Amino acid sequence: MTDERAREEDRPLTGAALTRARVLDAAARLISTVGLVRATTKEIARAAGCSEAALYKHFRDKEDIFVRVLRERAPRLAAVVAGLPDRAGQGTVREHLEAVVMVAVPFYRQSFPMAGGLLASPELLAAHRRKLDDAGPHHVSSHLADYLRAEQRLGRVAADVDPDAAAMLLIGGCFHRAFLEVFYAGEAPTEALRPADLEEFARTTVRALLGGIEPGKA
Template structure:
């Protein structure tokens, strides 16, 4: 497949601004991410920024749509892989991708959700039939139904519930990592903080998939 041509001119400037905004939203939060800070990070003037974007809200919504890893898109390809490898192997790869995705997305998505105007703008930009926060679990449930039809998952299992359990567990771990990161002053939290460190992600992934699948796998 041919590589995309390099960005030039206005498209390159827009990309630099969106990249800068994404870095700032993740590192200092949405409240402190002003247009002045975005322009400084992008290496341009605020006047240049406003030539390409109506306001800060437009930048934030564009970042959410264009600067997060393509997690749902990856899951959309999963149903076609039903019957290959093993169910455990596929779910392990899903969890390995989900935890870092939500860890990166949570600060930005949480800030947008806290603003009624930003949340409304975010919803308005979505075609909910093909995109939105519900799509990862929807794609995963579709894959699990395909595996169920092949007899590789018990017919007694609710694929939608199983998908929500895995995605929800990954989301929760991402939140806990962010919550406890740098929280050395939290008395009694040492054990939890150690368990949710990034270095322990693989152990979490394997244990979670095993716990979910052992009661439901066929054979």
């Protein structure tokens, strides 16, 4: 990044950009606290300190706001995994997979409260799917599988490993970990989150994936 661009990004938002940012921030807070259904555009506008008319100058509808919150306010999981295939052969496979875990768990943890209302409404879910077009959540595991295939061709992943299954196992583990953290909301029993530390979870999960669980494979 150039110094000029860095200075540009550091400048305080003003005008329309500031209003848009406030709407997204307010929407993220409301969706996480009261749910997607109750986070109406009227409530979002009130929390953002603007009118509904001003809100609609930046977003088509509530679904558009929801999509933008996920893309701009949640950890950038899609961007992380999309860039992995081009990084095959660089660093280590372990490092890349641990980095995915470190982004995936916070992403899903933040997304669960927002997605709850969406999944509970077939109409909203159908509308959301149409707006995503071909950018659905399956791309997270498919990009990761493409990365593992690229490493496999370089001899850095065992030839008998199914990249799709391995990618699904890793993303599924992150998804479940995030679900437990949201479900227990800081009141998890001792045995619920092992290991408790996210970095240690990333290390042990990736180690188990790479080593396998059969004797002699670790």
